[in-house]
Amino acid sequence: MLVAGAVALVASLIVGPAATAKSERQAAGTVIIGHDQEPVTLNFYITEGNAYTTSLAMNPVLASASVYNQKAKLVPFLVTAPPKLLKSNPLTVTFTYKPTATWSDGKPITGADFMATYRTIMNPNFDITSREGWEDIASIKVKGKTVTVTFKKGKSYAAWDALVAASPMPAHKVAGQNFNDLWRSSIDIASGPFKWVSWQKGTQMVLAKNTAFTAGPKAKVDRVVFRYIPSTPSLFQALQSGEIQVTEPQPQLQIVEIRKNSRFKVQSGPGYFWEHMDIQFGPKGHPALKQKYVRQALITGINRAQVRQALYVAPGLVGSAKELPVLQSHIFKPFEEYYQPNWKKWAFSQKKVISTLKGKGCTGGPSTPSAGNSAIWSCPGVGKLSFRFTTTSGNQLRALTFEIAQKQLKSVGIELLPRFGPAGQVFGQVLPSGDWDIFMFTWLGGPTSSATSFGLYGCGGDQNYMNYCNKSSSTLLQKAQFTPDPAARA
Structure with a gap:
């Protein structure tokens, strides 16, 4: 819906520890990170993760x-050099x-570990989030630590x-295991x-430094503690009290006051995160949404x-509207070279909403927009325009966004x-x-x-949870x- 850059709040060293976190904070090299969502599983390859x-x-x-x-460029970490195109x-x-x-x-x-990764991802018995790209591999050749991957002809x-x-x-850990249940709790x-x-x-x-790691720079801290606090106000209270030292929230209103506090450092900038609303096209969604x-x-x-x-603007989270343009593309972000404001044609117009619904034979709704309206439209063959709105509970920004959208509609x-529900449940x-x-x-x-x-x-896309399918668009996305070539792709 809006481009939201990642925001990190880092407490300075002079913030005193809270009593509840004293033992953690006294440990040398411990960093406590507050987060509003808790994982369901440790396995990030499967849908639940x-x-x-x-x-x-x-x-x-x-x-x-x-x-x-x-700079958004891939650099080697576990590999000796960037992959070579043969x-x-x-x-x-x-x-x-x-x-x-x-x-x-x-x-x-x-290379055996990469081969195990490929075989696990392509195993139809496992609930893998996405097989995109992996399904286009024709062969993998392994020789010790070297891997050669060949894609299918015409599938570059x-x-x-x-x-x-x-x-x-790890090939020796995933072999013979039910990957859907692996790493669920440990x-x-x-x-x-x-x-x-x-x-x-x-x-x-809790994570601890892996002393066996020598493939890159060693961790600079001994321990990292992720403290899960689903309530936005409670998360910022924990930061203020010293219970946590770092948090990376959505741009919540509390950041305005945090910026004024010299005990904290706020880092923000554009990112590849985008908040949006999906509309369900599938059989479990409201039939009106297919129209x-x-x-x-x-x-x-x-x-x-x-x-x-x-x-964002009025509370002072951003200096001006120019700093946070309304996102007008599903594919590119405003800071990317090939961004085009394709969604701009769908401009806000309450009069157009009412005239459109009337023109389609819908009844029972208002003749003019009104903040006090209580009349809800009912449309031929699809019923009352009353829709379930799902998002995570405890997130103040999302709750406020919902309230505004609810009143407008x-x-x-x-x-x-x-x-609304807990993140683990709704996601x-x-x-x-x-x-x-x-x-x-x-x-x-x-x-x-x-x-x-x-x-x-795309039609049948493995993360297309809204079941959207436009064959023309799908063909272009698949192409x-x-x-x-990025220019040709755009």
Whole structure:
């Protein structure tokens, strides 16, 4: 819905520890990070683990072969050098894991681990979040720590560099296991600078420095504690009291006051996060949402610029509207070269909503927009325009966004009913089930989003939880998957 850059709040050393965290804070080199969402599982490869909070905790444990730097460029981490392109068609690439890349139990990281990763991902018995790109691999050849990947002819996967940069799975740990249940509550292996120690569900997770890690810079702290605090006010109270030292929230209103406090440092900037609302097209969604005119009424009935003004500009979270443009593209972000404001044509217009619904034979709604309206439209063959609105509970920014959208749509005769729940439940169960009408959440993309959007918006895409299907768009998105040149892809 709006481009929301990642915001990190870092408490200075003079912040005193709270009594509840005293033992943690006295430990040398311990950092306590507050987060509003808790993982469901430690396995970020499966659907239940497809959440930023899972990756935040597990990326330092199960390291990637390459990582993005501050310029959004992939740089080697577990590999000796950037992957080398051997042939363009069929696309063939090769890479080598570092001699120093080992698992925490002393076993070397080898091509066998990449092969195990491929086989696990492609196993239809496992609930893998996405097989995009992996399903286009024709063969993998392994020789010690060197891997050569050949894609199918005509399937030159555009994001191949990000694919081979994936975190390798330990072959000796995944062999013969039900991957759906592996690492659900604990993990006894690491390839990165940290290893998992404990998880007190509902409270915190603890990581410790992996002393066996020698493939890159060693961790600068001995322990990292993730403290899970789902309530936005409570999260900031914990920061103020010293119970936590760092938090990376959405741009909540409390940040305005935090900026004024010299005890804290606030870092913010543009990122590949975007908050949005998905509309359900599947059989479990409201039948009215399958009608194009109803979706257009929803889109034009919400004043996104007003949401930005009320929640970001007016409180002082950003200096001006120019600093936070309303997102007008699903594929590119405003700071990217090929961004085009394609959504701009769906401008806010309450009069247009009412005239459109009247023109389609809908009855029972208001004749003019009114803040006090209580009349809700009912449309031929699809019933009352009353929709379930799902998002995470405890998140103040999302609750306020919902309240604004609810009031705006009610004034034109469309009803939104809150269906909020814990992050683990709504993301792990409700979202993939398709049993919702409108769902507000954040997608975390990256520099490869223009090549990997088929999975989100293509017909049958493996993360297309809203079941959207436009055959023309789907064909173009699929073509983009196999167009390596960014200009041609755009």
